Amino acid sequence: GAGVSQSPSNKVTEKGKDVELRCDPISGHTALYWYRQSLGQGLEFLIYFQGNSAPDKSGLPSDRFSAERTGGSVSTLTIQRTQQEDSAVYLCASSFGQGLRDTIYFGEGSWLTVV
Amino acid sequence: AQKVTQAQTEISVVEKEDVTLDCVYETRDTTYYLFWYKQPPSGELVFLIRRNSFDEQNEISGRYSWNFQKSTSSFNFTITASQVVDSAVYFCALSEARWGGSEKLVFGKGMKLTVNP
Numbered sequence: 001g002a003g004v005s006q007s008p009s010n011k012v013t014e015k016g017k018d019v020e021l022r023c024d025p026i027s028g029h030t031a032l033y034w035y036r037q038s039l040g041q042g043l044e045f046l047i048y049f050q051g052n053s054a055p056d057k058s059g060l061p062s063d064r065f066s067a068e069r070t071g072g073s074v075s076t077l078t079i080q081r082t083q084q085e086d087s088a089v090y091l092c093a094s095s096f097g098q099g100l101r102d103t104i105y106f107g108e109g110s111w112l113t114v115v
Numbered sequence: 116a117q118k119v120t121q122a123q124t125e126i127s128v129v130e131k132e133d134v135t136l137d138c139v140y141e142t143r144d145t146t147y148y149l150f151w152y153k154q155p156p157s158g159e160l161v162f163l164i165r166r167n168s169f170d171e172q173n174e175i176s177g178r179y180s181w182n183f184q185k186s187t188s189s190f191n192f193t194i195t196a197s198q199v200v201d202s203a204v205y206f207c208a209l210s211e212a213r214w215g216g217s218e219k220l221v222f223g224k225g226m227k228l229t230v231n232p
Contacts, residue, residue, distance in 0.1 A: 003159075031218070043206065045219035059219060089158065100148055100210050100218050106160035 002026075004107035006092050012113045013082055021077045021110045025094030032075050033095075033104065034067055038088035046090075049075065082114045117142045119209050121223035128197055129231050136192040136226050138207030144168075146212040149183065149190045150220065154204040166190065167212060197230045204228070 005024040013019050025032050034046040045059040049069045060066070064082075069075040079086055089109040095102040118141040128134050140149065151163040164174065166183050174181045178195045194201055204227045208220040 033218070035220075042224045043208075043220075043222035045221075048218045050218070056218060058217075091160065093160070100165075100212075100220070103162050103165070104220075105162070106152075108158040 004092055004094050004105050006090075006107040006110050008110055009108065010111045010113075012115060015084060015114055016081055018078065018080045019082055019112060021079075021090050021092075021112070023075045023077070023092030023094075023107060025073065025075070025092070026096075026105055029094035029096050029105075030072065031095040031102070031104075032069055033093040034075070034077050035091045035093065035106075036088045037091055037109070041088075043091075046077070079112075082112075084114045087112055087114045117144070117147075117209050117211075117221045119207050119221055119223035121205075121207055121226045123226045124224065125227045125229070127229045127231065130199060131196050132230075133193060133195050134197050134228065134230075136194075136205050136207075136228070138190045138192065138223060140188050140190065140207070140209045142209060144211050148210045148212045150206075150208040150210070151181065151190075151192050152206045152208065152222075154206065154225070156203070160206065163192075194228075197228075199230050199232055202228060202230045 007022045030051045032049040037043045047067045048056040064080045067077045089111050091109045093104045093106040095104045120139045147168045149166045152160040154160050171183050180193045182191045204225045206225045207223040210220050211217050
């Protein structure tokens with residue numbers, strides 16, 4: 001596709017369940033980001049992947065959060081034992097090559113509601 | 116620590132009015148990037164501009180213009196002759212610009228602009 005694709009677009013889950021959110025970056029983009037957007041906290045950085053380098057995980061809020069990027073393309077963000085405070089929009093973004101030195105393109109997000 | 120402040124949370128204007136969105140930032144870095152993003156109701160963040168801290172020239176792109184004032188740590192965004200399609204949430208953001216530095220964007224809280232016909 002032409003843009004960053006995220007799935008599911010909406011997810012409602014019960015507290016304590018695990019969820020997986022998927023991101024397909026723009027073809028050829030080596031940099032991939034996950035951000036979280038919530039009412040109370042605004043937009044927060046979660047994790048950054050660049051090629052085969054070790055990811056920058058400094059924004060992950062707890063060890064319940066993890067992300068991987070297989071084959072340098074698709075990424076999955078996993079939240080284990082979800083809590084109500086995890087309810088937010090999870091945004092994925094990608095850029096070509098130089099991270100923030102190139103234009104970053106965002107997907108439409110995955111809306112997660114934990115009930 | 117880096118911080119971005121968008122003091123206005125919500126603005127409502129009538130079509131064709133000019134509107135300025137304020138952004139004030141804090142950073143200890145000597146080189147940094149500043150950004151503006153637009154978030155329409157569909158949810159995706161749309162890139163509008165990136166400004167390197169070394170480049171203080173103001174920029175104009177159609178009805179959009181940006182005023183970067185390093186002396187006041189501000190990067191304000193003006194929409195001239197606003198249109199209904201400009202209705203969105205606008206975010207100002209900041210990042211390091213040194214090679215090997217962090218790649219994360221620090222966002223302001225956003226400002227919701229409503230342009231009424």
